[in-house]
Amino acid sequence: xxxxxAVAYIHSARGRGKxxxxxxxxxxxxxxxxxxxxxxxVHVVGTNGKGSTSTMIARSLTAAGYRTGLFIxxxxxxFRERIQVDGAMIPPQALGEVVEQVRAAAExxxxxGRRPTEFELVCAAxxxxxxxxxxxxxxxxxxxGGGRDATNLIRTSVLAVICAIGLDHTELLGDTxxxxxxEKCGILRRGVPVVSYPAQEDEALAAIMECAAALxxxxxxxxxxxxRVGEMSLTGTDLCYRGLSLHLPLVGRYQIANCVTAIEALFxxxxxxxxxxxAAIVRGIGSAFFPARMEVLARQPDVILDGAHNPHxxxxxxxxxxxxVPGELTVLLGMMKDKDVAASLAQVxxxxxxxxxxxxxxxxxxxxxxDLAALCRGWCPEAAAYGLRQRExxxxxxxxxxxxxxxxxxxxxxxxxxxxxxxxxxxxxxGIPHSPHLDxxx
Numbered sequence: 001x002x003x004x005x006a007v008a009y010i011h012s013a014r015g016r017g018k019x020x021x022x023x024x025x026x027x028x029x030x031x032x033x034x035x036x037x038x039x040x041x042v043h044v045v046g047t048n049g050k051g052s053t054s055t056m057i058a059r060s061l062t063a064a065g066y067r068t069g070l071f072i073x074x075x076x077x078x079f080r081e082r083i084q085v086d087g088a089m090i091p092p093q094a095l096g097e098v099v100e101q102v103r104a105a106a107e108x109x110x111x112x113g114r115r116p117t118e119f120e121l122v123c124a125a126x127x128x129x130x131x132x133x134x135x136x137x138x139x140x141x142x143x144x145g146g147g148r149d150a151t152n153l154i155r156t157s158v159l160a161v162i163c164a165i166g167l168d169h170t171e172l173l174g175d176t177x178x179x180x181x182x183e184k185c186g187i188l189r190r191g192v193p194v195v196s197y198p199a200q201e202d203e204a205l206a207a208i209m210e211c212a213a214a215l216x217x218x219x220x221x222x223x224x225x226x227x228r229v230g231e232m233s234l235t236g237t238d239l240c241y242r243g244l245s246l247h248l249p250l251v252g253r254y255q256i257a258n259c260v261t262a263i264e265a266l267f268x269x270x271x272x273x274x275x276x277x278x279a280a281i282v283r284g285i286g287s288a289f290f291p292a293r294m295e296v297l298a299r300q301p302d303v304i305l306d307g308a309h310n311p312h313x314x315x316x317x318x319x320x321x322x323x324x325v326p327g328e329l330t331v332l333l334g335m336m337k338d339k340d341v342a343a344s345l346a347q348v349x350x351x352x353x354x355x356x357x358x359x360x361x362x363x364x365x366x367x368x369x370x371d372l373a374a375l376c377r378g379w380c381p382e383a384a385a386y387g388l389r390q391r392e393x394x395x396x397x398x399x400x401x402x403x404x405x406x407x408x409x410x411x412x413x414x415x416x417x418x419x420x421x422x423x424x425x426x427x428x429x430x431g432i433p434h435s436p437h438l439d440x441x442x
Contacts, residue, residue: 003092006099007079010125013106013118024109025120025150031105032124035131039069040156042139042265045146045184046163046197048313049258052250052290053163056262058139060284061269062086064276069130069138071151073119076291076307076417083126085133087287098128119143123150137274147186158272160187160194160217161265163258165204166312167340177204185211193272195265198222199257220268222260229256234296234304234324242267246282252294252306253323254316259285289437292416294320297423298434302406303398305423307416311340314347317410321351327404328353331380332397334360334415337367342375348410349379353402356393357385360414394422 029036044054051072058070068086075081080089102124106116130138142149165181181204188194194217196208212219230238236249237256241263248259270276292307308317331352335341355376357369369385376383386393397407409419427434
């Protein structure tokens with residue numbers, strides 16, 4: 001099986017398998033010899049900030065000399081972004097090999113009427129790869145939820161990390177911050193420390209404290225008031241915290257709180273006996289990169305890409321724009337119709353002079369560009385729908401920017417992924433200087 005065949009096989013399971021709590025992934029992994037039991041994990045959950053926080057932790061552990069796995073969900077450009085070791089994506093040939101093993105076990109289950117889900121297949125492939133690579137530790141980002149998430153079959157977590165809790169997937173996780181926080185706390189293990197994002201809503205934090213206390217978990221909270229912020233720009237933020245002076249290349253005010261969460265997680269690992277030096281933390285965080293999170297694609301004119309896809313993420317984006325982008329905005333966006341679209345738009349569009357709306361191809365969850373443009377006009381009268389014509393929308397938005405104006409691409413991560421490719425092709429064809437990360441996505 002080639003790498004592309006492996007990806008096609010995994011995606012072919014979309015909507016076919018039936019989620020049965022942890023039963024499906026537990027059986028699948030048992031048929032594969034339970035390779036996850038040979039690994040140790042930092043388990044990361046939350047509504048927003050999981051990818052950035054996980055990346056900072058993983059990069060620092062690699063800098064400390066540990067062979068470190070990183071599992072993220074979803075990917076932006078390449079499926080292999082989901083499964084990394086020491087910052088490198090799983091090679092295509094290796095992906096084909098591990099998915100071949102997964103397919104044999106999955107088809108045996110399907111023959112007995114218990115077909116695994118797409119996400120269970122992804123998790124199984126990742127666990128096989130990390131075990132085969134003899135990772136010292138894996139930073140494991142949960143998918144949807146926490147307690148019922150397929151990643152929660154692990155029994156060897158050394159630390160839990162709870163990132164920012166917000167209202168998203170309320171039909172599955174609960175309709176209050178407290179209910180969602182309790183679901184996320186399903187990853188807690190008795191006596192295993194837990195680090196929480198330092199700016200949780202009171203209701204969510206109260207639920208986290210209750211769950212941690214019930215399981216005798218030491219709860220660690222960062223202190224944002226102890227952060228000394230130096231220069232903040234579209235190249236990142238200089239800051240001091242816990243005796244560390246570092247440069248955070250992930251752009252945006254909200255990344256400071258994610259950085260504090262990562263630092264506290266790394267200090268907690270140090271307390272547990274992991275040899276993570278200050279220098280390793282500074283190097284690791286200083287090398288962190290995560291696409292579509294206030295990612296600066298080009299300068300002068302500035303083009304920024306952010307995958308904020310719910311009200312909590314949109315609020316964080318808005319706060320960062322206030323401090324970093326002083327001029328007017330042209331906004332190019334697409335959204336999923338099952339999100340709280342109006343609440344997200346209310347956060348971002350007060351910054352906009354005009355809006356272009358698009359949609360990803362072949363996604364039944366996508367909001368029609370015409371419907372999205374009509375909704376946008378409640379905040380920004382100049383809103384034009386381009387549908388599937390993403391390149392045309394990008395070119396028109398870029399070519400008609402006023403001096404000092406910024407092009408902001410935001411909304412769904414599916415749209416962000418599409419438009420990141422469009423932007424890269426556009427800049428290369430015209431010889432426009434752009435971020436080197438556009439040519440090297442991880």
